[in-house]
Amino acid sequence: MYDLMIIGSGPSGLAAALSAKRQGLDFLLLERDQIASTVRQYPLGKQLFSTSNEVELEPGALPTQTKPTREEVLQHYQALVDKEAINIRTAEEVRALEPCAAGFLVHTANGHTYRSRAVLVAVGGFGRPRRLKVTGENAARVSYHFAAAEPYAGQHILVVGGGNSAAQAALYLAEVEAKPTWSLRRATLDPTDPATGKPQMKIKPWVKEPLQLAVAQGLITIIKSSTVVEIRPHSACLAIQGSTEIVEVKCDHIFALIGADPDTTLLETAGAEIAADGRPVYHPETYETTVPGLYVAGHITRELHMKNALEVTPRIIEAIAARWSPTTVPSR
Numbered sequence: 633m634y635d636l637m638i639i640g641s642g643p644s645g646l647a648a649a650l651s652a653k654r655q656g657l658d659f660l661l662l663e664r665d666q667i668a669s670t671v672r673q674y675p676l677g678k679q680l681f682s683t684s685n686e687v688e689l690e691p692g693a694l695p696t697q698t699k700p701t702r703e704e705v706l707q708h709y710q711a712l713v714d715k716e717a718i719n720i721r722t723a724e725e726v727r728a729l730e731p732c733a734a735g736f737l738v739h740t741a742n743g744h745t746y747r748s749r750a751v752l753v754a755v756g757g758f759g760r761p762r763r764l765k766v767t768g769e770n771a772a773r774v775s776y777h778f779a780a781a782e783p784y785a786g787q788h789i790l791v792v793g794g795g796n797s798a799a800q801a802a803l804y805l806a807e808v809e810a811k812p813t814w815s816l817r818r819a820t821l822d823p824t825d826p827a828t829g830k831p832q833m834k835i836k837p838w839v840k841e842p843l844q845l846a847v848a849q850g851l852i853t854i855i856k857s858s859t860v861v862e863i864r865p866h867s868a869c870l871a872i873q874g875s876t877e878i879v880e881v882k883c884d885h886i887f888a889l890i891g892a893d894p895d896t897t898l899l900e901t902a903g904a905e906i907a908a909d910g911r912p913v914y915h916p917e918t919y920e921t922t923v924p925g926l927y928v929a930g931h932i933t934r935e936l937h938m939k940n941a942l943e944v945t946p947r948i949i950e951a952i953a954a955r956w957s958p959t960t961v962p963s964r
């Protein structure tokens with residue numbers, strides 16, 4: 633019987649594991665893929681938007697002069713797991729959580745069942761990528777995350793989405809002389825906030841500047857006020873807002889970078905309540921769900937950035953240690 637089972641080894645799950653070790657909890661961290669698989673899926677060489685101190689798990693581990701890259705962050709996380717001898721099993725997906733008298737039975741895809749007094753679910757917020765929901769959408773034509781531009785060199789690529797990920801994908805594609813077209817639903821890069829009348833910075837300045845240059849040089853085409861309405865074998869049809877016009881864009885592949893929702897299936901297997909926004913109901917201080925002993929942390933909550941995850945998660949572990957350690961709760 634473990635004191636704590638942590639599910640997911642992203643920044644939040646790793647922060648939880650370090651705190652659990654400091655608290656003297658007997659814990660196991662289960663990861664379905666490799667350590668920090670979400671960060672691993674960032675485009676190769678990507679520099680993070682966050683500064684080092686916002687994503688590092690040990691002060692001073694990452695460069696102070698520049699923002700860290702995907703590779704630096706991954707190397708830091710792996711080195712820390714090794715140095716701290718974190719009790720982790722990778723390639724072990726958790727399929728179901730079953731509340732029982734003593735805590736939880738944790739069932740994995742490998743056929744193992746573990747027992748734990750408390751469970752922390754830190755499976756991130758990208759479990760269910762949003763779909764375009766149009767005719768012709770299939771896995772061969774559409775990808776929902778962007779990792780590398782090289783395979784698309786020289787091809788016509790349609791990028792769909794209004795955020796930094798979409799803007800950066802278009803830039804990476806332009807660098808390898810692909811021919812990216814960016815379909816943007818809104819009419820401008822920085823729309824006006826109706827409440828304040830001020831422009832909303834949807835695209836970070838250091839992304840926007842090279843983007844505008846690439847557009848001016850004809851390396852990226854932006855089609856504003858557009859929505860994909862149909863995908864054909866070698867093209868996509870875009871409806872233009874405010875007109876009856878349909879624009880057919882030649883494309884060999886499509887990147888739909890339109891966001892994602894968390895996968896709450898695991899929480900549901902334990903009977904936890906999910907709110908109308910698709911995220912779990914949890915206590916604002918302890919992050920305990922509606923199932924006693926079942927906690928959430930990181931991107932599956934409403935704390936969307938690593939900085940928040942790293943600040944909040946140790947507090948959650950303190951709450952778990954205080955409530956569920958063997959000395960306070962010999963058995964349930």
Ligand SMILES: Cc1cc2nc3c(=O)[nH]c(=O)nc-3n(C[C@H](O)[C@H](O)[C@H](O)COP(=O)(O)OP(=O)(O)OC[C@H]3O[C@@H](n4cnc5c(N)ncnc54)[C@H](O)[C@@H]3O)c2cc1C
Nearest residue numbers: 640642643644664669670680681682726755756930931938
């Ligand atoms: C391209 C890109 C750039 C980004 N840049 C930044 C940035 O600069 N700064 C920032 O703050 N945020 C950034 N983000 C967001 C950031 O990645 C998330 O906030 C962060 O990863 C959340 O951490 P997490 O630990 O909650 O979840 P994740 O990092 O998503 O980790 C969840 C882990 O759980 C595992 N898992 C899922 N289901 C199971 C299961 N059933 N069983 C076992 N394991 C499971 C996954 O494999 C994964 O390793 C970026 C996102 C993208 C896509």
